[in-house]
Amino acid sequence: MKERSIKPRVILIERVEPGDKRAHLDELKSLAEATGYEVVAQVIQKRHMDSKFNIGKGKVKEIKDLVVKKKVDKVIFYNQLKPNQAFNLQEELGVDVIDRFQLILEIFAKHAGSKEAKLQIELAKLKYELPRVKELVRRAKMRELPGISRGPGGYQVDIYYRAVRRRISYITKELERLRKQKQIQRKARFMLRIPLVVLTGYTNAGKTTLFNKLTRESKTVSSSPFSTLSTTTRLVNFRGYQFLISDTIGFIEDLPPLLIEAFHTTLEELIYADLILLVVDISEDVEEIKRKVKASLKVLSEIGVMGKPILLVLNKVDIIDEKELNEKIKKIALNIEHKVAISAKTGKNIDKLCEMIVRMLPRLRTIRAMIPIDSLPNVFHRFHKLKVKVLEVGEKALVELVFPYGLTPHIQNYISELGGDILVHA
Numbered sequence: 001m002k003e004r005s006i007k008p009r010v011i012l013i014e015r016v017e018p019g020d021k022r023a024h025l026d027e028l029k030s031l032a033e034a035t036g037y038e039v040v041a042q043v044i045q046k047r048h049m050d051s052k053f054n055i056g057k058g059k060v061k062e063i064k065d066l067v068v069k070k071k072v073d074k075v076i077f078y079n080q081l082k083p084n085q086a087f088n089l090q091e092e093l094g095v096d097v098i099d100r101f102q103l104i105l106e107i108f109a110k111h112a113g114s115k116e117a118k119l120q121i122e123l124a125k126l127k128y129e130l131p132r133v134k135e136l137v138r139r140a141k142m143r144e145l146p147g148i149s150r151g152p153g154g155y156q157v158d159i160y161y162r163a164v165r166r167r168i169s170y171i172t173k174e175l176e177r178l179r180k181q182k183q184i185q186r187k188a189r190f191m192l193r194i195p196l197v198v199l200t201g202y203t204n205a206g207k208t209t210l211f212n213k214l215t216r217e218s219k220t221v222s223s224s225p226f227s228t229l230s231t232t233t234r235l236v237n238f239r240g241y242q243f244l245i246s247d248t249i250g251f252i253e254d255l256p257p258l259l260i261e262a263f264h265t266t267l268e269e270l271i272y273a274d275l276i277l278l279v280v281d282i283s284e285d286v287e288e289i290k291r292k293v294k295a296s297l298k299v300l301s302e303i304g305v306m307g308k309p310i311l312l313v314l315n316k317v318d319i320i321d322e323k324e325l326n327e328k329i330k331k332i333a334l335n336i337e338h339k340v341a342i343s344a345k346t347g348k349n350i351d352k353l354c355e356m357i358v359r360m361l362p363r364l365r366t367i368r369a370m371i372p373i374d375s376l377p378n379v380f381h382r383f384h385k386l387k388v389k390v391l392e393v394g395e396k397a398l399v400e401l402v403f404p405y406g407l408t409p410h411i412q413n414y415i416s417e418l419g420g421d422i423l424v425h426a
């Protein structure tokens with residue numbers, strides 16, 4: 001008997017404009033899987049947009065059959081759907097229909113840790129929904145809405161529309177307030193006792209595959225200090241050396257502008273990284289790889305983590321030959337000093353990757369803290385002269401401390417006992 005998985009089952013659909021060559025379903029599949037869906041079918045149609053369904057009417061019929069046959073829960077479009085198209089498709093197919101924008105929102109929501117991240121995502125969602133609510137109002141007024149008895153009538157929809165707008169203005173103000181607050185106090189919320197490695201790179205590069213390879217026998221890290229990290233952080237033991245590794249959503253191609261702020265908040269855990277692994281798909285075109293690496297470095301600098309060590313991981317070497325690999329490595333030179341070519345799928349060079357990780361991870365942790373001036377003698381007494389540097393003296397003293405990772409909890413307690421604060425950026 002075939003077992004039915006508990007993951008929601010989805011069909012992916014893309015309408016490709018007749019002139020366009022590239023389809024994007026691989027990328028969409030990677031996003032859908034990362035969100036927790038099981039992809040049971042993929043459909044591509046080459047044609048101009050149909051105003052009613054986006055895709056053609058005949059295709060809709062075909063998909064309707066697939067929905068029934070494959071017990072599908074949801075249909076996901078690569079193309080952005082106009083409000084009326086989304087409603088028409090939903091009516092016709094009898095299941096939820098979302099587009100890429102909404103899928104990205106779902107994945108962001110799943111990873112959102114901080115209050116700010118959650119608000120950013122809700123804001124993007126409401127802004128996206130506003131024209132859809134408008135369409136709902138229009139349909140309700142025209143008495144077109146199917147089953148008015150089960151949905152809101154025109155009057156209620158109107159009220160809902162106004163409520164959405166009020167919420168948008170509330171969140172906008174709240175975010176402004178949080179931003180100001182953050183500028184005043186950039187305190188570190190927590191620090192880990194063990195160095196943290198964070199995987200990043202574009203969708204489909206192989207981050208999750210690599211994460212699974214590296215952590216096959218490891219445990220999920222779920223104790224409270226990690227609660228602001230994504231749920232996908234695990235402990236890796238490599239020849240007696242320990243480090244934590246986090247999988248992330250990473251970078252998304254053609255991100256809708258409305259989602260950029262929300263996207264930045266999903267990168268928060270990079271602030272805590274001791275080492276960043278930038279994963280690229282080496283089987284892609286050289287120009288494509290270069291463009292992605294550059295764009296990645298730009299985003300990293302925008303969120304303020306450029307000072308951290310970066311290891312460029314050239315993944316998928318199993319599908320190109322040695323000659324191609326060497327040529328590409330030469331061309332991608334850029335200015336990233338450390339790189340390693342691996343296959344997350346076959347396991348090639350995974351040991352070498354781990355060796356490099358261990359080599360690149362700092363043995364000692366450097367932090368900066370603000371402490372009351374009268375505690376300075378205490379700090380000097382506690383630390384060897386070489387391990388503490390006073391950088392600035394104002395109302396409080398800004399000091400830099402260096403100590404072994406394992407001592408992190410003690411140092412944290414010590415500084416808070418003195419009435420000091422550790423700053424986010426070391």
Ligand SMILES: Nc1nc2c(ncn2[C@@H]2O[C@H](COP(=O)(O)OP(=O)(O)O)[C@@H](O)[C@H]2O)c(=O)[nH]1
Nearest residue numbers: 030203204205206207208209316319343344345
């Ligand atoms: N041939 C090959 N395929 C890989 C390798 N690593 C990942 N993939 C495939 O690339 C696709 C995207 O991988 P995934 O880990 O989801 O990428 P992510 O979006 O960066 O997390 C999947 O179909 C993987 O099976 C590799 O080393 N070699």
Ligand SMILES: [Mg+2]
Nearest residue numbers: 034207208248
């Ligand atoms: Mg992934």
